Amino acid sequence: MSVVTDIKHWFGHWELRRSNIERKRKHxxxxxxxxxxxxxxxxxxxxxxxxxxxxxxxxxxxxxxxxSVLGYVNEKDKSFEHMSSLHFDFFSNQELNWYGKPQGxxxxxxxxxxxxxxxxxxxxxxxxxxxxxxxxxAKFKVxxxxxxxxVFDLSIETTEKTDLASFIHDIHHYLKLxxxxx
Numbered sequence: 001m002s003v004v005t006d007i008k009h010w011f012g013h014w015e016l017r018r019s020n021i022e023r024k025r026k027h028x029x030x031x032x033x034x035x036x037x038x039x040x041x042x043x044x045x046x047x048x049x050x051x052x053x054x055x056x057x058x059x060x061x062x063x064x065x066x067x068s069v070l071g072y073v074n075e076k077d078k079s080f081e082h083m084s085s086l087h088f089d090f091f092s093n094q095e096l097n098w099y100g101k102p103q104g105x106x107x108x109x110x111x112x113x114x115x116x117x118x119x120x121x122x123x124x125x126x127x128x129x130x131x132x133x134x135x136x137x138a139k140f141k142v143x144x145x146x147x148x149x150x151v152f153d154l155s156i157e158t159t160e161k162t163d164l165a166s167f168i169h170d171i172h173h174y175l176k177l178x179x180x181x182x
Contacts, residue, residue, distance in 0.1 A: 027153065028116075028139040031178040035116035036065040039138065041129050042121035042164075044071025044090050047081040049164055053121065056168050057087065070110050072102075072122075072129050091128070100127045111135055117142060119171055123158060142171055154178075 038060060042053050053069060061067045066087075073092040095104045110132065118136050120143030122129045133143060134151045144167070145155040156170050 026137075026139055029153070029178060029180040030116045030140045030175075031180060032060065032117075032172070032175045034180060035140075037113070037115045038064060038067045038117045038119065039110070039113065039115040039136070040067070040069045040119045040121060041132055041143075042069070042071050043074065043124065043126060043129065045074045050081055050088075052164050052168065054088075056172070059172075061087075066115075068110075068113070068115075070106070070132065072126060072132075074126065096128055101131055102128045107132070111137070114138070116140060117175070119143070119175075120152070121164060121167060121171070123162060123164065123167060142175065 040053060040057065042049065044050055044053070050071065053071070057067050057069060069088045071088065071090045073090050076093050089106045089110070091102055091104065091106055095102055095107065097103050113136075115136070115138040118133060118138035118141045120129065120133045120141070122133075123144060125146070130146070130149055130151075133141060134149060140154070141152045142154045143152045143156070144158045144162075146152070154174060156167070156174065158167060
């Protein structure tokens with residue numbers, strides 16, 4: 001990342017910590033069996049990660065009303081692998097405002113939807129994905145334990161060595177174990 005990008009992301013995280021957009025949602029606990037509407041956020045820059053997420057979505061989709069995915073491409077432009085398709089949308093650095101806040105029709109549509117579960121598969125600190133996780137009205141949010149913004153109802157500890165496949169496995173495991181109170 002460039003120094004300018006670092007400054008933009010620092011400012012964006014600072015602004016996000018000061019905002020109260022996350023407090024406006026309804027909190028509710030879901031497991032994978034009870035959830036009907038699930039969304040996934042992830043770093044979609046690398047095609048190999050897109051494949052892993054597509055496999056995860058195929059596994060989750062059975063019996064669900066909707067499973068959608070929003071990938072962030074940490075590049076100026078998207079490539080062929082980043083073309084939107086059924087249930088998969090992508091945004092790139094071109095859809096960010098001056099301090100890195102995502103904007104545009106894809107973002108607005110994502111933020112209008114009320115999902116039962118939001119799964120953030122981001123393993124690195126990316127302000128655009130942090131913003132989307134915070135701003136989403138999803139009822140139950142799951143992701144890695146962040147050290148800056150506390151948004152997740154279920155946080156999963158990761159290390160520098162955690163890869164996307166093992167993180168997906170851990171999230172799937174814990175979301176199957178949860179027993180919501182009725």
